[in-house]
Amino acid sequence: MPYEYRRLTREQRAELLKQRQTAGHPPHSPPHLHSDQTQYLLSAACYGHQSHMELLERRDALLALHKDLHAAANSELVAWVVLPNHYHLLARAGEPSALGDIFRQVHGRLSRQWNLEDGTPGRKVWYCYSDRAIRSERHFYTTLNYIHYNPVKHGWCQSPYEWTHSSVVLYLERYGREWLQDLWTRYPVRDYGRGWDEFPER
Numbered sequence: 001m002p003y004e005y006r007r008l009t010r011e012q013r014a015e016l017l018k019q020r021q022t023a024g025h026p027p028h029s030p031p032h033l034h035s036d037q038t039q040y041l042l043s044a045a046c047y048g049h050q051s052h053m054e055l056l057e058r059r060d061a062l063l064a065l066h067k068d069l070h071a072a073a074n075s076e077l078v079a080w081v082v083l084p085n086h087y088h089l090l091a092r093a094g095e096p097s098a099l100g101d102i103f104r105q106v107h108g109r110l111s112r113q114w115n116l117e118d119g120t121p122g123r124k125v126w127y128c129y130s131d132r133a134i135r136s137e138r139h140f141y142t143t144l145n146y147i148h149y150n151p152v153k154h155g156w157c158q159s160p161y162e163w164t165h166s167s168v169v170l171y172l173e174r175y176g177r178e179w180l181q182d183l184w185t186r187y188p189v190r191d192y193g194r195g196w197d198e199f200p201e202r
Contacts, residue, residue: 038096039078039099039134041143042089044103045125051084052114061113065106073098079143081150082165088147090134105131130199137139144171148180149189 046052053059059082068090070077074094081088093099111125132142148171151163160168171180 038094039090039092039140040096040099040148041132042091042099042103042129043086044129045086045127047127048173049085052125053082053087053147056164058110058114059084062106062110063165065109066102069102069105070110073102075099075102077167079147079167079171080165081147081163081167083151083154088150090140090143090147099131125177138183138187141183142189142192145184145187146189146192 019051053062063080063082067077068081075098076092076094077089078092079090090100106128107126111123114125115121116121134143148166148168151157151166152160153186157163160166161172168180
């Protein structure tokens, strides 16, 4: 994470950059899209993890804009969670190369709007976005669980079902609580995100 990088020593940073270059990744930004993949975990955070989306209306606006732009690009949001300072989307991308443009449009429009509302022209609202190609059925369902559990993980609520800006309610209505509980058991989150490039296939 970018904020963890800031806390590293000079030697630790040099080692991390060396590892990224050896793996063929850009030096500082997350590895980006593989064009042969169609499903992605997409994540973005407010700059400095400031809670620019504390207002419900702002979370609504972000989600609505993403849905509209994804639909226009023949992409589908499969799952989502929007928190006050970051968000995660699980998307099926019709054209993966369009995802970067979607984020630029969403973040650009909302930055201007929110800075106007807050009287903070030029304020940096977003850090950047990251994407991770979904590699297997296990990876997909574990990601789904991770997204829905995220508000609990960050202490915003006690149960995933309490958070209104999440797709968990839609899954509950469509498949039922028993199906979701079975998913939790079969695809536990645990240390999700650690060792991304060693994520076991199934």
